[in-house]
Amino acid sequence: MIGKLTGTLADKNPPQVLLECHGVGYEVDVPMSTFYNLPGVGDKVSLLTHFVVREDAQVLYGFGTAGEREAFRQLIRISGVGPRTALSVLSGMSVSDIAQAVTAQDSARLTKVPGIGKKTAERLLLELKGRIGADLGPAAPGGVSDAQADILQALLALGYNEREAGAALKALPPGVGVSEGIKSALKALAR
Known part of the structure; x- marks a missing residue:
């Protein structure tokens, strides 16, 4: 399992980045919230990752904060929600917005995310209730006081x-x- 990558940002092409680590280039799909906070090409970057192995592909997803990665992991546990949908939700809403929407059971906020309809939003709210809380609140970037x-x-x-x-x-x-x-x-x- 690949949990974290640290290396040089070789290329940025939303929603994918190329991260070079000791001569190996990793293609990593990131939510737009992480993408906007990335440094320029050629700079050093560190991403927390989630590795998905399927029959037809192996995909690495990267996140700037532990909160984003945990939200992603909670989302993909829901039946019918795959990594692409989870990435779309994280690109359209911050982790704190997701937590607030779940707490308030506000499906209208989730339906604003492209690809999330009313039924999917209601299922997300139902499934995430009780699983989302302080651990999915806004996470501070790694290494801060x-x-x-x-x-x-x-x-x-x-x-x-x-x-x-x-x-x-x-x-x-x-x-x-x-x-x-x-x-x-x-x-x-x-x-």
């Missing part, structure tokens, strides 16, 4: 999407406090 995770949570609660909040978090100086970090991030996002 508790303060940075709190800042990220605050920005997401204020309505910023994961990409905007993540970019603001990267711009903060290391070791910044929660309240000062939130103020600085909000100033950066206001520009």
Whole structure:
């Protein structure tokens, strides 16, 4: 099982990226939420992965956060939901949006995702209820401090999407406090 890849980003062609790791190029399908947060071609990147083996193919799916990967794994456990549909859901909604939709049992939010109809949305909500919770809430990028995770949570609660909040978090100086970090991030996002 391949759980994580770290290497050089060789090519970006949505929704697929080519990640070169020690001379081996891995084609990895990623949700758009991960794709938007990738660095430029030639830069180093690390992705958490989920490896799917089928009779006709072997496909590697990559995620920027543990929360995205866990949401993907929860989605593909549902009967009738394959990896492509799960990737589509994660491309159309953030992990926190999925968690909120499940908590509120709001099928209208899920039907806005291309390829998800009313019946599929209702089945997703029914199946995910009880399986989704704090573990699928917004996940902080790997290797961040508790303060940075709190800042990220605050920005997401204020309505910023994961990409905007993540970019603001990267711009903060290391070791910044929660309240000062939130103020600085909000100033950066206001520009």
